[in-house]
Amino acid sequence: MRGPELAQQAWVQALRESAHRPPRRARLPFGSGDEVLGSVEAGLFDGLDTASLAAAGVRLVAQVFGAQAGWALQPGPQGLSVALNALAAALRALGRCGPWRHEQLGVRNALGVRVATVERGAVRVLGLATEAVHLVAYAPDGRMWVQQRAFDKPNDPGLWDTLMGGMVSADDTLEQALARETWEEAGLRPEQLQGLAHGGHVDFRRPSSEAGGAGYMVERIDWFRCTVPEGLAPDNQDGEVERFELMTREHLLAGLAQGRFTLEASLIALASLDAESLRA
Secondary structure: OOHHHHHOOHHHHHHHHHOEOOOOOOEEEEEEOOEEEEEEEOOOOOOOOHHHHHHOOOEEEEEEEOOEEEEEEEOOOOOHHHHHHHHHHHHHHOOOOOOOOOOEEEEEOOOOOEEEEEEHHHOOOOOOEEEEEEEEEEOOOOOEEEEEEOOOOOOOOOOEEEOEEEEOOOOOOHHHHHHHHHHHHHOOOHHHOEEEEEEEEEEEEEEEOHHHHOEEEEEEEEEEEEEOOOOOOOOOOOOOEEEEEEEOHHHHHHHHHOOOEOHHHHHHHHHHHHHHHHHO
């Protein structure tokens, strides 16, 4: 099954539709100054400890963006990053964040310019756009290396994934994130890989489970492809992978159709298979 025939499969169309879904409930614009940076559910800030924000010189105020009422964060003299992290801590105290990672992600405006950073656990509930990177790796015989996610992962435990997938942190370039995550998850260095190249990207806009379903995922994932040379095999370094496996195209497609892979990995694997069909 190749190219156009694969694209017509009902399960493939369902996966692609799942990447772009409207919020479960209405969301309000969230930003700072005149810039919209994300979105929040009505009621997300109910009961928020505004005193803790005030102590950091931060105010959260109702504001109209265009013609739509929303919320604006007014930072103190320490800047927007401090304000966003103070807001994240206040939301965490109410149990309205995703898993707390002690990791800063970049916050970008509508033009893609980075204007601040914030704790990773708050990005979904604030509807902030994020960036991630994945690596699709093949063996010389054409089979694809995939990983099973550890069963104690906070997201998608036990599901199958590409060889590597990770967030682009605030301190990373895309290439730095690729190198770091490939080492941590697969114990491989970019210079060991053959034909390493950018393959494309996939975009996601869909509801997220954070804070009881109050999150919304807005993410661009850039994916790369490579060949792992004969005699070299992935070896997890960070304890977040259960095991690795080499899958034939047929085995891979069966797993994708059965929902055994994360949505992100499914769409990236399909994009890579399409590209490989064109190369053949």
